[in-house]
Amino acid sequence: xxxxxxxxxxxxxxxxxxxxxxxxxxxxxxxxxxxxxxxxxxxxxxxxxxxxxxxxxxxxxxxxxxxxxxxxxxxxxxxxxxxxxxxxxxxxxxxxxxxxxxxxxxxxxxxxxxxxxxxxxxxxxxxxxxxxxxxxxxxxxxxxxxxxxxxxxxxxxxxxxxxxxxxxxxxxxxxxxxxxxxxxxxxxxxxxxxxxxxxxxxxxxxxxxxxxxxxxxxxxxxxxxxxxxxxxxxxxxxxxxxxxxxxxxxxxxxxxxxxxxxxxxxxxxxxxxxxxxxxxxxxxxxxxxxxxxxxxxxxxxxxxxxxxxxxxxxxxxxxxxxxxxxxxxxxxxxxxxxxxxxxxxxxxxxxxxxxxxxxxxxxxxxxxxxxxxxxxxxxxxxxxxxxxxxxxxxxxxxxxxxxxxxxxxxxxxxxxxxxxxxxxxxxxxxxxxxxxxxxxxxxxxxxxxxxxxxxxxxxxxxxxxxxxxxxxxxxxxxxxxxxxxxxxxxxxxxxxxxxxxxxxxxxxxxxxxxxxxxxxxxxxxxxxxxxxxxxxxxxxxxxxxxxxxxxxxxxxxxxxxxxxxxxxxxxxxxxxxxxxxxxxxxxxxxxxxxxxxxxxxxxxxxxxxxxxxxxxxxxxxxxxxxxxxxxxxxxxxxxxxxxxxxxxxxxxxxxxxxxxxxxxxxxxxxxxxxxxxxxxxxxxxxxxxxxxxxxxxxxxxxxxxxxxxxxxxxxxxxxxxxxxxxxxxxxxxxxxxxxxxxxxxxxxxxxxxxxxxxxxxxxxxxxxxxxxxxxxxxxxxxxxxxxxxxxxxxxxxxxxxxxxxxxxxxxxxxxxxxxxxx
RNA sequence: GCCGGUGUGAUGGAAUUGGUAGACAUACCGGACUUAAAAUCCGGAGAGGGAAACCUCGUGCCAGUUCGAGUCUGGCCACCGGCACCA
Numbered sequence: 001x002x003x004x005x006x007x008x009x010x011x012x013x014x015x016x017x018x019x020x021x022x023x024x025x026x027x028x029x030x031x032x033x034x035x036x037x038x039x040x041x042x043x044x045x046x047x048x049x050x051x052x053x054x055x056x057x058x059x060x061x062x063x064x065x066x067x068x069x070x071x072x073x074x075x076x077x078x079x080x081x082x083x084x085x086x087x088x089x090x091x092x093x094x095x096x097x098x099x100x101x102x103x104x105x106x107x108x109x110x111x112x113x114x115x116x117x118x119x120x121x122x123x124x125x126x127x128x129x130x131x132x133x134x135x136x137x138x139x140x141x142x143x144x145x146x147x148x149x150x151x152x153x154x155x156x157x158x159x160x161x162x163x164x165x166x167x168x169x170x171x172x173x174x175x176x177x178x179x180x181x182x183x184x185x186x187x188x189x190x191x192x193x194x195x196x197x198x199x200x201x202x203x204x205x206x207x208x209x210x211x212x213x214x215x216x217x218x219x220x221x222x223x224x225x226x227x228x229x230x231x232x233x234x235x236x237x238x239x240x241x242x243x244x245x246x247x248x249x250x251x252x253x254x255x256x257x258x259x260x261x262x263x264x265x266x267x268x269x270x271x272x273x274x275x276x277x278x279x280x281x282x283x284x285x286x287x288x289x290x291x292x293x294x295x296x297x298x299x300x301x302x303x304x305x306x307x308x309x310x311x312x313x314x315x316x317x318x319x320x321x322x323x324x325x326x327x328x329x330x331x332x333x334x335x336x337x338x339x340x341x342x343x344x345x346x347x348x349x350x351x352x353x354x355x356x357x358x359x360x361x362x363x364x365x366x367x368x369x370x371x372x373x374x375x376x377x378x379x380x381x382x383x384x385x386x387x388x389x390x391x392x393x394x395x396x397x398x399x400x401x402x403x404x405x406x407x408x409x410x411x412x413x414x415x416x417x418x419x420x421x422x423x424x425x426x427x428x429x430x431x432x433x434x435x436x437x438x439x440x441x442x443x444x445x446x447x448x449x450x451x452x453x454x455x456x457x458x459x460x461x462x463x464x465x466x467x468x469x470x471x472x473x474x475x476x477x478x479x480x481x482x483x484x485x486x487x488x489x490x491x492x493x494x495x496x497x498x499x500x501x502x503x504x505x506x507x508x509x510x511x512x513x514x515x516x517x518x519x520x521x522x523x524x525x526x527x528x529x530x531x532x533x534x535x536x537x538x539x540x541x542x543x544x545x546x547x548x549x550x551x552x553x554x555x556x557x558x559x560x561x562x563x564x565x566x567x568x569x570x571x572x573x574x575x576x577x578x579x580x581x582x583x584x585x586x587x588x589x590x591x592x593x594x595x596x597x598x599x600x601x602x603x604x605x606x607x608x609x610x611x612x613x614x615x616x617x618x619x620x621x622x623x624x625x626x627x628x629x630x631x632x633x634x635x636x637x638x639x640x641x642x643x644x645x646x647x648x649x650x651x652x653x654x655x656x657x658x659x660x661x662x663x664x665x666x667x668x669x670x671x672x673x674x675x676x677x678x679x680x681x682x683x684x685x686x687x688x689x690x691x692x693x694x695x696x697x698x699x700x701x702x703x704x705x706x707x708x709x710x711x712x713x714x715x716x717x718x719x720x721x722x723x724x725x726x727x728x729x730x731x732x733x734x735x736x737x738x739x740x741x742x743x744x745x746x747x748x749x750x751x752x753x754x755x756x757x758x759x760x761x762x763x764x765x766x767x768x769x770x771x772x773x774x775x776x777x778x779x780x781x782x783x784x785x786x787x788x789x790x791x792x793x794x795x796x797x798x799x800x801x802x803x804x805x806x807x808x809x810x811x812x813x814x815x816x817x818x819x820x821x822x
Numbered sequence: 823g824c825c826g827g828u829g830u831g832a833u834g835g836a837a838u839u840g841g842u843a844g845a846c847a848u849a850c851c852g853g854a855c856u857u858a859a860a861a862u863c864c865g866g867a868g869a870g871g872g873a874a875a876c877c878u879c880g881u882g883c884c885a886g887u888u889c890g891a892g893u894c895u896g897g898c899c900a901c902c903g904g905c906a907c908c909a
Contacts, residue, residue, distance in 0.1 A: 043909055083909065156907075167907040214826055218904075221825050291905050295823040343823095418906095425907065494909070533903055535826075540906095568828090569902080576902090605847075606834055610827095612902075614834055618848050625862095626847085632862095674838085684836065687846035694846095763842035768890040770842055794876090808889055814841050818889045 005631040007595025011727040015116060023743055024118040026074045028521045035071035036522045037063045038502055038561075040530030040538075041078045044104035044126075045085055048111045050570040050577060050603070050615065051531065053587045057600045057724075058567060058609050058680070059529050060117045064723035065676045067118075068747040074522055076505040077112060077119040079105050081128035082430045083494045084167060090429075090460040097429040098456035101128060111588060115596045116726055118743075123508035127431075127497035132504065134451030135514035136496055137434035141444040142552060144435075148194045151442070154422050155289055158186040164464045165426040168290050178462060185285055190424040191433060191490065195544045199223055199416045201558075202543055211564040212610070215535045222536050224417025229401045230331070231410025233258065233308035236316060242266065242308050245330035245415060249404070250378075250396030253385035254337040254358035256348065258308055259301065259322035261332040267321045270304040277302055277321065284323050299324055299347050311409055312386065322347060328419055338374060345374035358384050421541065423493045428458060428465045430491025438478040438485040446479060452487070465489055498538055499545035502528070502560055515554045528561035532610075535566065565680055568612035570603075577615070585615055597725035598624040604682040604724050626690060627728055630717065633697055634732045637714050648712070649705045651753060658709045661699050665713050666754040668692040672720045673747065682724065689720055716748050764789040765816040766798040774815075782809050789815040 018024065028034075039059035042052050056077075063075040079101075086097035093100065105126060112119070125132050143149040157166040161179035165186075170177045195202075203223045206216045229249040232241035242258065260266050262284035271278035280302045287294060301322040308317050324343055325334055338348035338355040348355050357370045359380040368375050378393040388396055404410040424433065432452040434445035445452055455473050458466050467473055467489040478485040506522035507515040524546075530538075539561070546560040569576055572583040590599050602623035607613040654662060668688045675685035696714060701707045715736055722729035722742045733742045757778055762785070764772045772794035776785060786807055789795055795817070802819035809815050 040909095045909090080909070085908085165907080169908045171907095218826050222905085224825095289907085292823075295905085297823090422907080427907090493907070495906095498909080531903090531909095532827080534909085536904060537906065538909080571902095574901090608835085611835085612828080616834065616848065619834065622848055628862095679838070681836095681838085683834090684838090684846080687836075690846055761842085765842085765890075768841095768888095773842075806889060808841085810841055814890085816841080816889055 005628045005728070007597060007627075007727070010731045011114075011116065011595050011597065014727045014730045015113065017730075017741070018116075018118070018743075021741070023741065024075070024120050025122060026072070026120040028518055029072045030521075032070060032072040034074070034522060035063075035066045035527075036074045036506065036525045037066065037527045038076065038505070038525045038529070040528070040534060041080050041498070041501060042108065043080045043083055043085070044101055044108055046104050046107070048108055048115075048587050050585055050587055053115065053599060054570055054603050054609075054613060055529060055531070055567055056112065056115070056117050057603055058565065058682070059527075060600075060726075061604065061676065061682060061723040062527060062529075062680070063118055064726060064743065065747065067743060068719075068723070068745055069677070070746070074123075074506070075117075075119055076123040076508070077117070077121070078123075078125040078501055078505065079108075079127065080494065080498050080501075081105065081126045082491075082497060084169075084427065084429070086429045087427065087460050087462075090458075091462045094459075096456060096458050097460060098128065098458075101126075101429075111591075114591055115587075115600065118726075123505050125501065125504060125508065127494075127501065128429075128454075130451045130453050131511075132501075133431040133454075133497065135504070136431055136492070136500070137445070137450050137452060138447060138514060139500070139548070139552075140492075140496075141434055141447070141450075143193060143548065144444045148197065148548065149423075150192055150194070151189050152192055153187045154190045154192075155185050155187055156190075156426070157289065158184045160184055162463050164462065171288075174288070185289070188426075190422050191435075192420040192422050195421045195541070196416060196418055198544055198547050199225065199418050201547060202418075202540065205543070205559055209559050209564070210562055212566055215532075215539070215564060215566060218535050219540055222418065222540065226415055226417075228413060228415060229397075229404060229410055230413045230415075231311070231404045233311065233317070235319075236307040236309055241409075242319070242333055243331040244333045244335045245413070246335050248337065248340065248378075249400040250382060250388075250391070250393050251337040251340045251358050252335070252400050253312065253382070253388060254339045254356045255310060255317055255335045256338060256354045256356055257318050257320050257336045259320045259325050259334050259336050259344075259347070260304075261325040261327040262321055262323060263327040264321070264325075264332045266304060266306065266319060266333075270306070270321070274305075277304065280321065284321075287323065294324075294326075297323065299343070299350060301347060301351060303351075311404070311407060318353075320347075320351070320353075329417065330415060339370050340374050340376055342374045342376060356384060358382055421493075421495075421544075423496060424490040425493055426465055426489075427491055428454075428460060428467055430454075430494060431497060432467075432473075433488045433490050433492060435488040436476055436478065436485045437488065438481070439483060440478065440481065443478065443480070443485075449479065454491075465491075467491075495538060495541050499541045500549065502542065503546070503549065503555065515549070519554065520556050523555055524557045524559055525561045527563045527565060529565045529567065529609075532566040532568065539564070565609060567609045568607070570613045570615060572615040574614070585617075590620060594620060594624045595727070597728045598627060601627065601686065601725050605686045606683065608681045608683055626693070627725065629697070630693055630721070631728065631732070633693065634714055634718065634735065637710065638735055638737075646704065646708070648708055654705055654709065655703065657699065658701075658703075658706045661695055661713060662709050663754055663757070664692055664695055665709075665716060666750050669716065669720065669748050670750045670755070673750070676723065685720075686724065689717060693717060718742075719745060719748055760812050762789070762812070763814045764792055764795045765814060766795060767818055768816060771795045771798050778812075785809060785815060786817075789817065 037059055039055050063073050067073045081101050086101050089100045090097045157171050159166050159176035159179055159181055161181040166176055171183050174183055176183055203225055226247045228245055228247040230245045232243045235242055262281045267281055271281050301320045304319045306319045310317055336344040338344040339357040340359055355370055360383045361368050361380045382388050382391045382396050388399055401412045432454050434452045436443050460466055474487050474489055476485050476487050502525050503515055503519055507519040510516040542560050549555045577584045602620045606619055671688045672685045675681045699710060701710045718729050718732045730742050759775050760778050761773055761775050763770055764774055772792040774788050774792050776788055801822055803822050804817055804819050806818040
């Protein structure tokens with residue numbers, strides 16, 4: 001029999017077999033429990049990278065495992081096909097973005113097939129296809145009808161040389177990445193979606209999903225629900241009032257100034273008469289639109305010369321313009337309490353504004369020194385606060401907000417850090433926003449006129465969106481009046497497409513609706529797998545979309561993804577693989593050299609999914625060696641012939657080594673089942689399989705029952721490994737004389753009685769330090785155990801001249817003797 | 823800056839609920855096979871001390887809780903992810 005492991009031949013054969021039998025074609029089968037396993041779909045950038053291979057192997061391993069466990073598994077694949085890289089490539093290669101994108105898709109599809117992933121390809125979708133995005137356009141028109149979508153002005157990066165809007169990513173040190181021109185900021189009208197309407201639900205429903213705690217915490221903080229008080233100051237010398245929002249009304253008596261954003265009406269008004277202020281505001285307007293930059297920018301401000309009146313003390317308080325106050329959050333103005341807010345403190349220190357402590361810790365706290373930093377704890381009591389003195393945070397919050405309410409100047413409110421989602425992009429390669437500008441105003445495109453199709457035969461040169469000058473696209477007719485109208489030339493943020501593709505997979509064949517009833521058979525996704533970098537934006541937007549779909553009666557569940565598995569990055573030489581660093585590894589080369597199974601095995605073995613994975617060429621070779629050893633083990637076993645047809649003897653009839661091997665077999669089944677099915681720790685599952693393989697290789701079968709045990713071990717090895725290395729497993733499975741495909745096999749079960757042991761080894765500690773090991777019968781009682789432990793020579797030495805104070809026995813693990821000198 | 827994570831031998835990692843640190847691999851060293859090399863197989867190995875038996879130290883750093891801490895708590899350091907127009 002052929003002993004050499006020839007992955008290229010085996011893998012092609014097996015893949016042809018799967019394809020011819022349509023093994024991975026999925027239907028809605030109500031006799032089995034369903035399992036929808038989804039991996040975040042790729043952007044078709046050209047070829048698969050290691051991050052994809054890792055992500056999709058994890059999904060495939062779990063899908064194959066769940067199929068063998070008896071579930072009706074859906075595992076689809078598609079393409080997140082709109083986006084900037086296609087435009088960049090188009091400029092570079094003088095090819096339409098569509099051509100580039102579709103070429104990449106066909107190449108990457110081949111690569112996925114070559115890796116043996118069990119996708120239902122009939123459900124494949126590409127988000128740039130009109131029959132996909134037409135439903136997104138349809139959904140958007142419904143959002144407009146419901147008042148969930150609206151227009152408002154927003155700031156964008158404008159490249160004055162290329163005359164185009166730049167993404168944040170395209171702004172490098174304040175300059176356009178291609179032109180090098182200083183980027184300006186422009187305020188333009190854009191479409192927004194009211195995700196904030198769902199803020200409470202998005203926050204509260206986090207409790208109902210089985211997601212990593214860290215991701216839930218990140219989303220929670222991102223939404224940032226806070227309880228606070230909104231109130232207004234009387235402005236000195238005017239009838240106007242200034243509204244502020246604070247989460248710390250308990251510190252209200254410590255206000256020493258008020259700060260407003262540069263875009264606040266008070267600042268704008270002051271600029272009209274004061275050129276310095278005008279210059280300062282202009283300066284602020286040129287600041288980066290990236291929050292990380294804003295947060296780290298040096299604090300700057302200017303006094304307006306105006307004052308508000310403190311509602312309780314009647315004091316005059318100066319109004320400052322400050323670059324750290326955000327116009328988007330609250331009312332764009334804050335009361336500043338430098339004693340108890342670090343940003344206010346830094347600003348006050350810089351501009352010599354007074355700092356007044358109004359909270360004192362209840363016990364001495366070394367960090368409490370208002371002259372060095374603000375004290376921001378909520379654990380103290382109020383001081384210097386007149387009528388509000390001596391109160392805890394909760395009491396002061398209550399008292400101050402009641403007084404504010406009584407004065408009719410404000411109320412307790414809830415605010416969110418979450419902002420509405422700006423979905424308009426001034427770019428070509430995206431889903432057209434289905435709106436027309438008519439002489440009667442903005443109108444959404446009617447259902448029967450959808451989709452608004454993106455013209456694909458387009459030349460992109462980097463200077464603005466080609467849609468604007470594309471007269472066939474841009475010029476249209478108002479169907480109501482028959483008069484000329486202009487199409488919206490903005491396209492959607494590509495997060496729009498990725499916010500509902502999971503649902504479309506479940507309803508892939510529905511031609512006359514966005515989703516049909518099959519969506520509710522499959523949804524929610526039982527396991528969603530993807531990079532941790534999507535923890536906030538993509539996952540929040542998709543959750544939001546799901547709730548909108550639910551409110552339109554398209555789905556019945558509240559959440560799209562029941563369980564979430566976030567995978568770490570693939571690194572080489574300690575940093576992320578990237579072209580610019582020149583440290584990429586092309587999966588294709590490895591597949592060509594070693595085959596798909598080796599690549600899958602290595603990538604699953606090198607690290608648990610959530611950790612970053614350090615690439616190692618040597619490790620790949622090692623994985624390949626293991627498969628070769630397995631191949632030899634199985635083929636040699638087959639060559640020995642079938643040694644018996646008799647039944648497995650009783651456990652006690654087995655020889656010692658056979659009994660041990662048989663126990664190890666069932667320990668391995670137990671561990672691998674738990675590791676793949678519950679923990680998703682494939683590296684330890686593989687380690688366990690390797691151990692069993694090593695034991696099987698060493699085992700010398702002498703009797704008939706020895707052969708029976710070895711045969712069972714070898715068959716089980718092949719099955720246990722099959723989700724990870726499906727080709728070699730399928731191949732060896734048929735060599736072992738089995739007719740049907742491994743995919744339809746049942747997952748092995750554990751024989752509990754095989755796991756029992758007669759003797760156990762315990763560690764013996766003296767004062768917590770390991771001093772010896774003892775082997776005892778499994779049923780030895782505690783008293784006896786301690787007696788044996790004391791007599792163990794390594795232990796006895798440390799007991800001399802000591803008195804035992806305490807004895808701790810952890811069954812089957814440890815005996816700890818706690819002693820002190822006599 | 824803010825939010826979230828990670829840190830264990832030469833390397834990737836294991837230790838699942840506070841209970842024998844380093845499973846399983848990789849690299850390395852030694853041996854077998856070979857004219858030789860590769861491949862393969864067998865063996866060794868955390869660091870320091872010791873002839874050995876053994877002993878001491880050891881999970882980023884500093885404290886703490888505990889009979890016992892890689893695991894829990896507090897503080898620090900380094901690196902990574904996200905920060906709303908990259909996907």
